[in-house]
Amino acid sequence: MRFSVENAAFTRIWDSVDGPTIVNMILNDPDLMQVKPHYFRSAFTIGELIPTSIHGDASFTVKAELPTHSTVMDMRAPLGEGKPMEEGEALEYSGSIKGFMSPTWDETAPARMYKEKLIEKYGSDAVILKDFATKDLAPRVEAGYYTLDYLAIRAETTLKARYDVGRGLRSNIYAIPTEYRQKVTAGAKAWTDPTADILTSIMDIQEGKWLEWGIELPMQLKVTEDFFKNVIMKNEGVINTIKTNWLTDQGQLVAGTSNVSKWVITEENFNKYVAASIPGFPKITVTKPKMIIDKKLVDPWEDGIAVLCPLGYAGRVLRTDILDEEVYSKYGNNASSFNFTRTADGLMLVMNSIIPNGSLNERHMKVLMDAVPVLSDFQYRVLIDTKTANA
Amino acid sequence: MVEQKSGGVFLGRARIAKKSTNGGARHCTASFQGMKNDLVYILWGGVLANPFPGRAKLFEGDMLYQELDDKAEHPKLYCLKTYEAAEASTGTTLKIVKDGFRHIPFVGDTLMVAPETIGGTGTVANVTAKKVSKTTDGQDIWELTLDAALTVAKGDILVEGNAEDNSMLVKGINCFAPQDYDFVFEPAADPEDAEDFENAEYELTPVIGFTGFIHRMSPIPACVLKLNQSRFNGVWSFNALNASV
Numbered sequence: 043m044r045f046s047v048e049n050a051a052f053t054r055i056w057d058s059v060d061g062p063t064i065v066n067m068i069l070n071d072p073d074l075m076q077v078k079p080h081y082f083r084s085a086f087t088i089g090e091l092i093p094t095s096i097h098g099d100a101s102f103t104v105k106a107e108l109p110t111h112s113t114v115m116d117m118r119a120p121l122g123e124g125k126p127m128e129e130g131e132a133l134e135y136s137g138s139i140k141g142f143m144s145p146t147w148d149e150t151a152p153a154r155m156y157k158e159k160l161i162e163k164y165g166s167d168a169v170i171l172k173d174f175a176t177k178d179l180a181p182r183v184e185a186g187y188y189t190l191d192y193l194a195i196r197a198e199t200t201l202k203a204r205y206d207v208g209r210g211l212r213s214n215i216y217a218i219p220t221e222y223r224q225k226v227t228a229g230a231k232a233w234t235d236p237t238a239d240i241l242t243s244i245m246d247i248q249e250g251k252w253l254e255w256g257i258e259l260p261m262q263l264k265v266t267e268d269f270f271k272n273v274i275m276k277n278e279g280v281i282n283t284i285k286t287n288w289l290t291d292q293g294q295l296v297a298g299t300s301n302v303s304k305w306v307i308t309e310e311n312f313n314k315y316v317a318a319s320i321p322g323f324p325k326i327t328v329t330k331p332k333m334i335i336d337k338k339l340v341d342p343w344e345d346g347i348a349v350l351c352p353l354g355y356a357g358r359v360l361r362t363d364i365l366d367e368e369v370y371s372k373y374g375n376n377a378s379s380f381n382f383t384r385t386a387d388g389l390m391l392v393m394n395s396i397i398p399n400g401s402l403n404e405r406h407m408k409v410l411m412d413a414v415p416v417l418s419d420f421q422y423r424v425l426i427d428t429k430t431a432n433a
Numbered sequence: 434m435v436e437q438k439s440g441g442v443f444l445g446r447a448r449i450a451k452k453s454t455n456g457g458a459r460h461c462t463a464s465f466q467g468m469k470n471d472l473v474y475i476l477w478g479g480v481l482a483n484p485f486p487g488r489a490k491l492f493e494g495d496m497l498y499q500e501l502d503d504k505a506e507h508p509k510l511y512c513l514k515t516y517e518a519a520e521a522s523t524g525t526t527l528k529i530v531k532d533g534f535r536h537i538p539f540v541g542d543t544l545m546v547a548p549e550t551i552g553g554t555g556t557v558a559n560v561t562a563k564k565v566s567k568t569t570d571g572q573d574i575w576e577l578t579l580d581a582a583l584t585v586a587k588g589d590i591l592v593e594g595n596a597e598d599n600s601m602l603v604k605g606i607n608c609f610a611p612q613d614y615d616f617v618f619e620p621a622a623d624p625e626d627a628e629d630f631e632n633a634e635y636e637l638t639p640v641i642g643f644t645g646f647i648h649r650m651s652p653i654p655a656c657v658l659k660l661n662q663s664r665f666n667g668v669w670s671f672n673a674l675n676a677s678v
Contacts, residue, residue: 097617098635137630204627209506210477217630 047158050167052174056394056405061381065392069183069385074175080187081329082194082359086415088387089358092139100139100362100412106421107132111256133421137216137414139362140205142189144182144409151402179392182409186390188333190359192342194415195331198264198356199344201425203414207335218420224251225425233273233348233428240277241320247350248324251424259422261324264349266341270309270328273428280316281307287315325353346429352422361413364391389413457533458613461494461649463668470672471642475499475608478638479510483593483602484620489537491614494645494669496657498605510637512610513603515652516544518589519574524582525558529591531565531573536651538563538575545594545601546585547654552604557594558583590654606660607673609643642672 047053054060068074094100107130116124149157161167189208193215197203201218205211229243244263252258265274274280285302288311309328317323331343370380370393383392390411397404417423479499485491491512500509514536516529529538538544538560545557558579566576585591593602618633647653647661647669663670 097615099618099633140636202630206627209504211480211508211636212625213480213634213636214627214630 047161047167050161050171052161052167052171053158055174056379056381056396058379058381061394062383065179065381065383065394066385068171068175068179069383069392071175074172075180075183076176077180077184077187080191081331082187082190082415085194085198085356086190086359087355087357088389089360089416091388092360092362094139094362094365101136102139102360102416103134103136104357104416104418104420105132105134106418108421109255109257133222135216135219135222135420137203137416139360139412139414140211140213140215141364141410141412142186142205142208143210143411144185147178147182147407149405150399151404154403154405178407179409182407183385183390183392186386186409186411188335189411190389190413190415191331191333192335192340194356195329195342196344197415197417198349198351198423199342199347199425201417201420201423203416207340215414216416218417218423222420223425224423225427227430227432228426228428229432232431233277234346236276236278238277239279240274241279241283241316241323244324244350245320245322247424247426248322251350251422255422258322260353261350262327262353263324264327264329264351266343267328267330269348269428270326274326275307275309275312280312283319284311284315287319291315324350344425346427348426348428350424350426352419355419356423357416357418359389359413359415361389361411364410364412366393366408366410367391370395386411459492459534459649461492461645463644463646463670465644469642469644470675471609471640471644472611473641473674474638475641475673476501476505477508478636479508480624481635481637482509482511482624483514484512484624484633484635485514485537485616486539486541486620486622487537487616489539489616491536491610491616492534492651493610493612494643494650495610496603496606496643496651496653497608497610497639498603499608499639500604510639511603513606513651513657514542514593515547515654516575516591517652518585518587518591519568519572521585521587523584525579527558527577527579527583527585527591528566528568528574529577531575534651538577543594543596543602544577544579544583544591545599546583547590547592547656548601549656551606551656552601553656554598554600555594556581556583557596557599559596590652592654601656606657606671608639608641609671610637611640611643641674642670644668644670 051064055064092100092102110127110130113127118124157170161170192207193203193205201223203215203217205213205215226247229238229246231238233240248261284307288306289302317326332339332341367382374380378395378397380393380395385392390409393408393410395406397406496513498511501507516536516538519528519530522528540560540563542560543557544560545555548555558581560577561580562578564576566574568574594600595602614637616635621629621632621634623629624634647667650669660671661669662676
């Protein structure tokens, strides 16, 4: 069939019938979208839709029940009755889901005409379609992922989700109530001191919390890549433990670690000779939290914080209805047209529209997301202030 | 476990009756047909910086001011609250008109007679007590006790003041409520407080213009009426992207 601009896929992205199908094909093409790995995916699962109430709130409540503490039996005389046991205390907190949008994409009719003339000249819209997908749509979807990363890391490392980046609103979203927050200091010495006994501190903190909670959960210690390299891997106790166990593994005597090459101090050997050799030692999860926001390097990880938390997911990404979809589908001006495509497991909404501007039209694209990563394991989550020694 | 609402079981019957003062719906849009261009939502929307501190209502056609920085980013949103004096007064008792279509005053509000220019200065006073009362001719009023004397003539329009610099809190008008908003939560005292996660905040996106009948809109002080672009008596028209005033 002869190529025509009218039937080109790029032209039909804004079509109210075919548009969502074409946008969906682009969104599901990994070569076009080139989505990078994102932190929130490793720490949060995709949760449910929380409807927005007529009062305007999309509120959620996270409940947690502390396990019942074990005890000993009470001695009794024959036929004596006893006292019942206390049940686990229930904790809860609530918050509300907020809305976000990526930078908008607008194209006036004359700019469009220029582009269509190009399509005609080349006899294919493949290049323009790929450009649109990789340079316009993909970065806007990626912005949504960075937003979720930012909120996930702030929530995990401060127990508060406040959005204070971007060009729009700045607002609090939710926080673990102060009385439920568990924050401890580093131990006898700050961990930045290479002579600090980090390994003992980690085990002491974990065992103290296990006793307090009444349950021995498998745990992980989340730290940043910089912290792992510059603090943990430069700690004297860690280095000696790796070298000693490495020597033993090589069938050599334990004494004389000073002759062991520094090149054995690797993440792999840390996991093999430290994490795996100390019974109950938490899994070290090394994160890469840094991101580029508006050409500036931003590190949302709270400085000096290591997070001790249960293995597995920290919570769920909850989402709510996006009002634009209802307003413009039901009440949009007939001179305009709108189409909507969900993406990112339903977290984001791509809204394409054609809006009159004078005697001509403008094409618009918005990527919207009303979703927030919500912590649900807060009762077993400990922030370690590694820069502050115990008082 | 995540639930939408608070947990808890109460095997009995709870009494949650509560007086509601939401007010009525007052339609004030002027029905000129044709291509009006009012219903265009503004950039970002905003967190309302001066929400009503209790149950109250922002009405269709009510005016707001979105403050943006020089790059049109980081919005702050203020609503214009207006009150009409029911009687002249010179002391610390202020009587303002009360019906179902008015902004509701609250203890803690800072009020002033609307200055000659939007955002201008004047004498401000804080509301320390309020009660429902009637004028001698039987009109429903809010009788407010103030912590400072205000000189007010009958029919004067009062606005929200800023006690820090004795000025009108709202510094401009550039957007409008396209429909009523009911305020039903207890808001944070300072919506910008980074540590207040407990109390409510209101986020909304007003529209850039409004065309309506002035007598049905919330009382408009003279300094704001100067913005009116309509040349029809009794009709308000203003579009912030096409303002000639």
